[in-house]
Amino acid sequence: MSKQKKQPNEIYLRTYPKVIFFWPLLVTSFILMFIQAVIKTPNDVLGYIWFIVFFVNIFVTAFDFSSTKFFVLVLAIVIVLLILVFLVLPNVTFQITSIEINLGLPWEFYMVMTLILAFILGIIVISTRFEYYKIEMNEIYHKTGIFSSAERFPVKSLRFKKEIPDVFEFFMLRAGKFTIMPGQADEVMILPTVLNVNKKEKQLDWLLSHVSVEPDEIDQ
Numbered sequence: 001m002s003k004q005k006k007q008p009n010e011i012y013l014r015t016y017p018k019v020i021f022f023w024p025l026l027v028t029s030f031i032l033m034f035i036q037a038v039i040k041t042p043n044d045v046l047g048y049i050w051f052i053v054f055f056v057n058i059f060v061t062a063f064d065f066s067s068t069k070f071f072v073l074v075l076a077i078v079i080v081l082l083i084l085v086f087l088v089l090p091n092v093t094f095q096i097t098s099i100e101i102n103l104g105l106p107w108e109f110y111m112v113m114t115l116i117l118a119f120i121l122g123i124i125v126i127s128t129r130f131e132y133y134k135i136e137m138n139e140i141y142h143k144t145g146i147f148s149s150a151e152r153f154p155v156k157s158l159r160f161k162k163e164i165p166d167v168f169e170f171f172m173l174r175a176g177k178f179t180i181m182p183g184q185a186d187e188v189m190i191l192p193t194v195l196n197v198n199k200k201e202k203q204l205d206w207l208l209s210h211v212s213v214e215p216d217e218i219d220q
Contacts, residue, residue: 011203013133013178015191018061020124021172026117028053033110047103050110060168070167133180133189137207140182142189153182158208162201174198 032046039046065073134141140153163177164170176197180189194200 008203009137009207011135011200011207013135013180013191013194013200014128014131015178016128016175016193016195017124018169018193019120020193021060021169021175022057022117023121024172025050025053025057026114026121029110029113029117033107033114036105036107036110042102042104042106044102044104047105050105051103060166060172064166065168066165133191135204135207140180140189153187155182155208158182160201160204162197164197169193170197 028050032050036043036046130146131144132142134143135155135158137155139155140158142151142153144150159181161179161181163179165177166175169175174196175193178189178191178194178197178200180191181187182189
């Protein structure tokens with residue numbers, strides 16, 4: 001009984017654009033801003049850290065990595081590293097040249113990047129408060145925009161499918177894809193980026209099982 005009380009009677013499903021996965025770059029820029037402000041002189045190590053995080057974020061948002069692709073990528077990276085360590089590096093003679101790359105950046109750069117990312121991600125989070133699907137025990141309520149009219153669909157014969165198309169996105173924000181089919185052939189609702197997708201799946205399973213088997217017990 002105590003476990004049932006913790007389950008919600010209504011479930012909100014929100015989908016986010018992929019730019020939401022730039023939150024590590026926001027956190028990195030925020031931290032490096034204070035470190036660079038204390039150091040004062042632009043430090044190239046901090047610049048390398050920022051560009052590495054930037055590359056990883058671009059990489060994650062640009063491609064979808066299923067579990068198979070993920071393990072193939074890891075295997076490819078391991079093979080390349082082994083080849084470099086045991087075959088290439090021992091036979092390569094490095095020559096010192098006059099080319100020098102300095103990625104030291106002033107603290108103002110990190111501050112501007114922090115403000116830009118915080119502004120964009122803040123707008124995204126706010127916009128999802130006005131566009132969502134709310135699933136109750138008797139209907140699906142689809143809200144779009146502040147002043148737009150809402151759509152309602154019956155919960156009867158509702159089916160849904162959860163997918164994890166990108167392993168990196170799942171690791172970062174437990175994000176996955178939801179496909180909702182409310183029993184009408186012409187209505188398929190696709191939410192490509194739902195956060196905490198496993199938790200939402202468990203909540204939906206609980207809600208739909210009680211709607212179909214014992215709908216009166218939820219209100220007790």
